[in-house]
Amino acid sequence: MKDFHRADKKLIKKINTVSILKVIRENGPISRADISKKIGLNPATVSSNVSDLLNLRIIKEIGSGESSGGRKPILLELNSNELYIIGVDMGIKKVTTGLIDIEGNIINKTILYYTENPDTDDVINVIKESIYEVVKGYDNDLDKVIGIGMGIHGVVDTEEGISIYAPAFNWHNIDIVKSFESEFNTSVIIDNDVRAMALGEKWFGKAKESKNFVLLNIGTGVGAGIYLNGSLYRGNNFGAGEIGHIRISDQRIKCKCGHYGCFDAIASGPGIVTRFIKGLKSGKSSSILNRMDIKDITSEKIYGEALKGDELSIQILRETGKYIGIGISMIVNILNPKMILIAGGVSRAEKFLFDEIKNTVFKKSINNNLKLLYIGETYLKENSGIVGAATLIIKDIFSI
Ligand SMILES: [Zn+2]
Known part of the structure; x- marks a missing residue:
């Protein structure tokens, strides 16, 4: 494969082939x-651009199609x-990195944790390591x-490539x-993580047909794309999207x-734990205390306890649904x-x-805005972050 030209994105963009690629x-x-x-x-222009794309190996020729007589095209x-994109989802404690193909499929995935209280270089080095790790064993590695x-x-300045x-x-x-x-x-x-997730859902998830939607990410923090x-x-x-800081x-x-x-x-997640502990301190009981110290309680553990029927855990999670519903109704009304x-x-x-979320949104939003409104999970679920990040590159390639 000596004639392989490294299909860098800039090279693809430089030749005027984006519209052909899109088709x-x-x-x-x-x-x-x-x-x-x-x-x-005209056919000659298409033909010469197609040759460039074949040379870059971003497209390939396959078999032959239907023909109305004569030579089959x-x-x-x-x-x-042949072409991969790296999608990096930079979390607060760990980085998830995916090797993604141009159609949004995950080829490989790796998760690495930062050290305790990492400085800037520590975080950047762990991310770099995760990129080398995820391409390892895939043909020409980074080629x-x-x-x-x-x-x-x-806050991310996507034009300058700076984390503000x-x-x-x-x-x-x-x-x-x-x-x-x-x-x-x-x-x-680069872009804000939740914004990238929204882009991934637009290209490869549930929002393909939607021109107006909001992706709400509720984990260690709360943000919206x-x-x-x-x-x-x-x-x-x-x-935009700093919904975590509306009251x-x-x-x-x-x-x-x-x-x-x-x-x-x-x-x-931490908010749920704070309200749960507040409940315990006000004298409410919970079976979670038979299993762990207060300091070890996490939102996942509260969810686990709710599944076992613990009343306080269930109450706190339902209440969480109501609060999320209040936040969503503000988005819906605006x-x-x-x-x-x-x-x-x-x-x-x-x-x-979800029942609490939907009931609250229904109560607090004006009727017109509820018509046709869909509320639900993402399609890409825990892979939203890596596929979304890769979509930043994919979108750029296919955009004129
Ligand atoms: Zn705040």
């Missing part, structure tokens, strides 16, 4: 003649086995990788793209932002989306949450 993705397998008809380019389709997409929590503010690591203006592009010699695109009028909405300076309760529970009663402080997709660890307790 092949949407209609393949397809002949050169049909491509030419579909986009109104050769068909073209995406060469999914088939056409780009790296990364979802990072906090990542509260969990106390990052301010860290030049992520530069660091990764020089290490891996490939294109890198907003997709409006057919594109991601980032806000004036990348700060949803009068409870005096302090948020990390300094205010009280924020969505994040009340309904995130944006009138078609779908609210719920992702993140907390959504796994759907058995106790």
Whole structure:
């Protein structure tokens, strides 16, 4: 394979083949003649662009198609086995990294944990290690990788490739793209993690047909990816979707932002634990104390206890559903989306949450906005983060 040209994203974009590539993705397998008809380019231009794409091995020729007499045309389709994208979901304690093909399928996945209280270099080094790890054993290793997409929590300047503010690591203006592009010699695109998840759901998940939807991620924190009028909405300076800091309760529970009663402080995983412990301290009993110390209680453990029938655990989770419903009704009343997709660890307790969520949204939103509204889990579930991050690159390749 000496003639293999490394199909870097920039190279693909440089030749004017994006529209042809798009037609092949949407209609393949397809002949050169049909491509030419579909986009109104003359056959010679299509043919020469197709040659470039074949050379880059982003597409391949397969068998032959139907023919109305005469020579059967050769068909073209995406060469999914030859081109990979790395999707990095940078969590607060761990990084999940996926090797993803151009059609959004996961080829390999790896999870690495940071050290305790990591500094910037520690976090970046663990992410780099995870990238080397995930491509190990896949043919030419990094040679088939056409780009790296990364979802990072906090405020991200996607144009400059900078993490403006990542509260969990106390990052301010860290030049992520530069660091990764020089290490891996490939294109890198970063965005806010929840926004990337929303993009993944648009391309490969439940929101394919939806022009207006919101993905709500409820885990260690709470954030939203907003997709409006057919594109991601980032806000004036990348700060849209900070739904974790709208007030949803009068409870005096302090948020990390300094205010009280924020969505994040009340309904995130740690928020659930805080309210549960508050319940215990007010004298309520729970079977969880037969199993562990107060300090070992996590939201997952509360969910486990609820499944065993523990009353306090069930009550706290139902209440969580109500709070999430209050937050969602605000989104619904402001944006009138078609779908609210719920992702993140907390959504796994759907058995106790979803009825309460839906009842509350129904009570608190105006009727018109509830028409046709869908509320449910994401399609990509725990892989939303890595597939979404890879979609940052995939979208860029197929966008004119
Ligand atoms: Zn807050």
